[in-house]
Amino acid sequence: MAEIIVPELAESITEGTIAQWLKQPGDTVEKGEFIVELETDKVNVEVISEEAGVVSELLAAEGDTVQVGQVIAVVGAGSGSTASAPAPAAQSEAKEEVKATEAPKAPVAEETTNEQDRTIASPAARKLAREKGINLSEISPVDPMGRVRVQDVSAHGSAPTTTKAAPASAASATKEDDGRTTREKMSRRxxxxxxxxxxxxxxxxxxxxxxxxxxxxxxxxxxxxxxxxxxxxxxxxxxxxxxxxxxxxxxxxxxxxxxxxxxxxxxxxxxxxxxxxxxxxxxxxxxxxxxxxxxxxxxxxxxxxxxxxxxxxxxxxxxxxxxxxxxxxxxxxxxxxxxxxxxxxxxxxxxxxxxxxxxxxxxxxxxxxxxxxxxxxxxxxxxxxxxxxxxxxxxxxxxxxxxxxxxxxx
CATH class of the missing domain: 3.30.559.10 (Chloramphenicol acetyltransferase-like domain)
Incomplete structure (x- = not known):
C-alpha cells in the first residue's frame, strides 16, 4: 500500500486545492503516473503515484483545501479497471439515495459519474458544474475540440433544467434571488x-x-x-x-x-x-x-x-x-x-x-x-x-x- 501525499510545493506555499482527480477508486495506476492535479496560489501541480497498483481510496474531494504533507489518497496492490469509479462526492450521494428509497440506485450514479469523467473539461468547469448540480455530459461546449469551459457551464445553467436537484447552497441562493444572480466561489488563484x-x-x-x-x-x-x-x-x-x-x-x-x-x-x-x-x-x-x-x-x-x-x-x-x-x-x-x-x-x-x-x-x-x-x-x-x-x-x-x-x- 502507498499513500499519495501533497508534496512540498514551494517555500511560501503551504496548501493547495484539489482541482481534479485524474484517477478514481478502482483505477489502475502506474508508478510515476499522474493521479491528481492541485491548484496553488500561483500554478497547477500534477502529483504522481510513487507506486504501481490500484487506487483504493480518495481522502479528499475536488475543491477541498489540502495541506503540504497531507495524505489525500491510497494506492493498494493489484490490478483494477481503467474505467473510473464514482468520486467520493458521487458515492455519498448514491448511498444517501439508496437509504432514502430502499432501492439500489448506486449503478445509476456510477454510470452518470463515468459519463462526466469521460467529458473533457477544465478543473474550473468541473467545479462549477458540481456546485450547480449539472451533468457535464449534457453540456454542449463552444470549443470545437469539445472541451467544456466555465462559460459553457454557466450558459447551460441559465437554461431551464428538470434533472438533478442543485446542492443545498445553490438551492438556497436560488430561493433567495429567484435565479437572477449566480454565486460562484473564487478559485484559490x-x-x-x-x-x-x-x-x-x-x-x-x-x-x-x-x-x-x-x-x-x-x-x-x-x-x-x-x-x-x-x-x-x-x-x-x-x-x-x-x-x-x-x-x-x-x-x-x-x-x-x-x-x-x-x-x-x-x-x-x-x-x-x-x-x-x-x-x-x-x-x-x-x-x-x-x-x-x-x-x-x-x-x-x-x-x-x-x-x-x-x-x-x-x-x-x-x-x-x-x-x-x-x-x-x-x-x-x-x-x-x-x-x-x-x-x-x-x-x-x-x-x-x-x-x-x-x-x-x-x-x-x-x-x-x-x-x-x-x-x-x-x-x-x-x-x-x-x-x-x-x-x-x-x-x-x-x-x-x-x-x-x-x-x-x-
Missing part, C-alpha cells in the same frame, strides 16, 4: 490575485503616466521582415519583442525603474528579467523572460510563445514566475484603449500596452491618419519621481518610433 492587488494598492504610492506611440515605422519594419524572420527562426515576429527590447533599453537609462524597496533600502536590479502578463482561464499570470538584455528578437519571441503556451495549459512552474524585475501587460489584445495597470508584487514599474487605433495626428503642419497606441507606466512614487517616469516612457516611445535604434540601444 483568483483569491490570491485579489488579495495581492489590494495589497499593492494599499502599500504603494502608485501613480500612472501616459504617452502615445506612432506605430507606423515599427509596423512597416515588421511587415517587411516578418516572412524572412519566420523563415530564418521558425517563430513569428510580433510586437512584444520590440516592446521588450525598448523596455530593457529604457531600464538601463533609468535604473530606478528596475528596482524594488527592501525596508528602508532601494535595491537596484542589475539584471533584466521581464514579466509578460498572460491571461488564462484561471486568471492573470506573469511568466518571466529571463535576461532579456542578452536575447535577440527571435529568442524573445520564442521564449514568450513557450511561456504563453505553458500558461494556457496550466504547465507553468513556480520558477517560471519568480524574480521578475519589471512587467509588461498588453490590454490591447482585448481591445483596451487606455488603462492604469497595477504594479506586480514588489516591482516598482509596469508598462501597459493598448490597442492600435488609427487617429488623425499633426505631422509638422499637416494632419495625417496614423496607427497610434496609448501606453501607460504605473510606478511607485516612493522610488520613482516624475522626471524618471516621464523620461522612461519617452525613451520607449522614441525607440519604437525609430525601431532601427533598438539594435543599438538594447
Amino acid at each position: 483568483r483569491q490570491t490575485i485579489a488579495s495581492r492587488l489590494l495589497e499593492v494598492r494599499q502599500n504603494t504610492a502608485m501613480l500612472t503616466t501616459f504617452n502615445e506611440i506612432d506605430m507606423t515605422n515599427v509596423m512597416a519594419l515588421r511587415s517587411r521582415k516578418k516572412d524572412k524572420f519566420f523563415e530564418d527562426h521558425d517563430v513569428r515576429l510580433g510586437f512584444m519583442s520590440f516592446f521588450t527590447k525598448a523596455v530593457v533599453a529604457a531600464l538601463k537609462k533609468y535604473p530606478y525603474v528596475n528596482s524594488q524597496i527592501d525596508g528602508t533600502d532601494i535595491v537596484k536590479n542589475n539584471f533584466y528579467d521581464i514579466g509578460i502578463a498572460v491571461s488564462t482561464e484561471g486568471g492573470l499570470v506573469v511568466p518571466i523572460v529571463r535576461d532579456a538584455d542578452r536575447k535577440n528578437f527571435s529568442e524573445i519571441e520564442a521564449n514568450i510563445g513557450e511561456l504563453a503556451k505553458k500558461a494556457r495549459d496550466n504547465k507553468l512552474a513556480l520558477s517560471d514566475m519568480s524574480g521578475g524585475s519589471f512587467t509588461i501587460t498588453n490590454g490591447g489584445v482585448f481591445g483596451s484603449l487606455m488603462s492604469t495597470p497595477i504594479l506586480n508584487g514588489t516591482q516598482v514599474g509596469i508598462l501597459g500596452m493598448h490597442t492600435i487605433q488609427k487617429r488623425p495626428v499633426a505631422i509638422g503642419n499637416e494632419i495625417e491618419i496614423r496607427p497610434m497606441m496609448y501606453v501607460a507606466l504605473s510606478y511607485d512614487h516612493r522610488v520613482i519621481d516624475g522626471k524618471d517616469s516621464v523620461g522612461f516612457l519617452k525613451t520607449v516611445k522614441e525607440l519604437l518610433e525609430n525601431p532601427e535604434d533598438l539594435l543599438l540601444e538594447s
Whole structure:
C-alpha cells in the first residue's frame, strides 16, 4: 500500500486545492503516473503515484483545501479497471439515495459519474458544474475540440433544467434571488490575485503616466521582415519583442525603474528579467523572460510563445514566475484603449500596452491618419519621481518610433 501525499510545493506555499482527480477508486495506476492535479496560489501541480497498483481510496474531494504533507489518497496492490469509479462526492450521494428509497440506485450514479469523467473539461468547469448540480455530459461546449469551459457551464445553467436537484447552497441562493444572480466561489488563484492587488494598492504610492506611440515605422519594419524572420527562426515576429527590447533599453537609462524597496533600502536590479502578463482561464499570470538584455528578437519571441503556451495549459512552474524585475501587460489584445495597470508584487514599474487605433495626428503642419497606441507606466512614487517616469516612457516611445535604434540601444 502507498499513500499519495501533497508534496512540498514551494517555500511560501503551504496548501493547495484539489482541482481534479485524474484517477478514481478502482483505477489502475502506474508508478510515476499522474493521479491528481492541485491548484496553488500561483500554478497547477500534477502529483504522481510513487507506486504501481490500484487506487483504493480518495481522502479528499475536488475543491477541498489540502495541506503540504497531507495524505489525500491510497494506492493498494493489484490490478483494477481503467474505467473510473464514482468520486467520493458521487458515492455519498448514491448511498444517501439508496437509504432514502430502499432501492439500489448506486449503478445509476456510477454510470452518470463515468459519463462526466469521460467529458473533457477544465478543473474550473468541473467545479462549477458540481456546485450547480449539472451533468457535464449534457453540456454542449463552444470549443470545437469539445472541451467544456466555465462559460459553457454557466450558459447551460441559465437554461431551464428538470434533472438533478442543485446542492443545498445553490438551492438556497436560488430561493433567495429567484435565479437572477449566480454565486460562484473564487478559485484559490483568483483569491490570491485579489488579495495581492489590494495589497499593492494599499502599500504603494502608485501613480500612472501616459504617452502615445506612432506605430507606423515599427509596423512597416515588421511587415517587411516578418516572412524572412519566420523563415530564418521558425517563430513569428510580433510586437512584444520590440516592446521588450525598448523596455530593457529604457531600464538601463533609468535604473530606478528596475528596482524594488527592501525596508528602508532601494535595491537596484542589475539584471533584466521581464514579466509578460498572460491571461488564462484561471486568471492573470506573469511568466518571466529571463535576461532579456542578452536575447535577440527571435529568442524573445520564442521564449514568450513557450511561456504563453505553458500558461494556457496550466504547465507553468513556480520558477517560471519568480524574480521578475519589471512587467509588461498588453490590454490591447482585448481591445483596451487606455488603462492604469497595477504594479506586480514588489516591482516598482509596469508598462501597459493598448490597442492600435488609427487617429488623425499633426505631422509638422499637416494632419495625417496614423496607427497610434496609448501606453501607460504605473510606478511607485516612493522610488520613482516624475522626471524618471516621464523620461522612461519617452525613451520607449522614441525607440519604437525609430525601431532601427533598438539594435543599438538594447
